[in-house]
Amino acid sequence: MKQYTETIQSILREHKLRKTKTRFLLLELLLQSGEPSSASDILCDFLRMRKSVNKTTVYRELDHLIREGIITSLHLGDRKQYYEIANRSHHHHHLICLQCKQIEDIDVNETKLLSEEEKARCEKGFVILRHSLEFFGLCKKCQIIESV
Amino acid sequence: MKQYTETIQSILREHKLRKTKTRFLLLELLLQSGEPSSASDILCDFLRMRKSVNKTTVYRELDHLIREGIITSLHLGDRKQYYEIANRSHHHHHLICLQCKQIEDIDVNETKLLSEEEKARCEKGFVILRHSLEFFGLCKKCQIIESV
């Protein structure tokens, strides 16, 4: 996990953010984790690592990082919010297995979506700031289990 | 609201469902309301109409109607689930104003999404059962307010 120290410090510098314990650990966790994490995932991970972090602080820090555009939040069909590092150069969507809850990233050709956003602007007067697109289904493994 | 009686009765007949108070009121409300409603919206509406309906029963009935495919649930960026009448012949998505929370329906050309689903099947082995696509932005009115 050490290898993210540089990255985190450059994020903090770029956004003029103080280096605090929770912020650092949170970024480390999200950079290291391949898939979106919920607040409770994060709290559990910290507990497992015997890092004492406060629930309120984590929620507040997540909000803060969202406002800074460093992370984004998404919904994956359950009642939680999930968070992941925002990668503006590489916007992606998710494939969620309804059975085993496994999440995979998927690249979607955005041009079609952009033209839909343009259509919304023309027809409805809406300016679109972001969109969410997630696919729900069954992964390879769960299809086999289902069909038995 | 009376005009939906026929529709509801045909839904109940088609799905072999008992005609119960909560089920009837719920369908009436969702048919009549132009936009997706959350459980709390629904409970408030009933309260306003002085209809005594039970929270647990409403949640259970919503689940039931989803399992029957009569309604669908969606997420609109906050922590709630929203429900609307499923219209299989006319699948649509939503435009949500981040400021005033107004929701508009939007038709999206589905062919592109279907080809993405096909790609997911080929590349990742996922079979896609449904997708969610919502656009977030500012409606005409809120753009003006923002820019003042």
Place this chain on the structure above:
DNA sequence: TGACAAATGCAACAAAGTTGCATTATCATT
């Protein structure tokens, strides 16, 4: 009408997230 499954209502619970407030840490400036 009577049987039986389906639906209901209640109270208690659970998970996710929020608020107010007093305290503490960080960091630029001296």
Place this chain on the structure above:
DNA sequence: AATGATAATGCAACTTTGTTGCATTTGTCA
């Protein structure tokens, strides 16, 4: 290095959204 402004923290209590178990009632069909 000391200082002071501002940002971050921790705690407890709270809110919202949704769930569960269980005893009771209702709707439907033979």
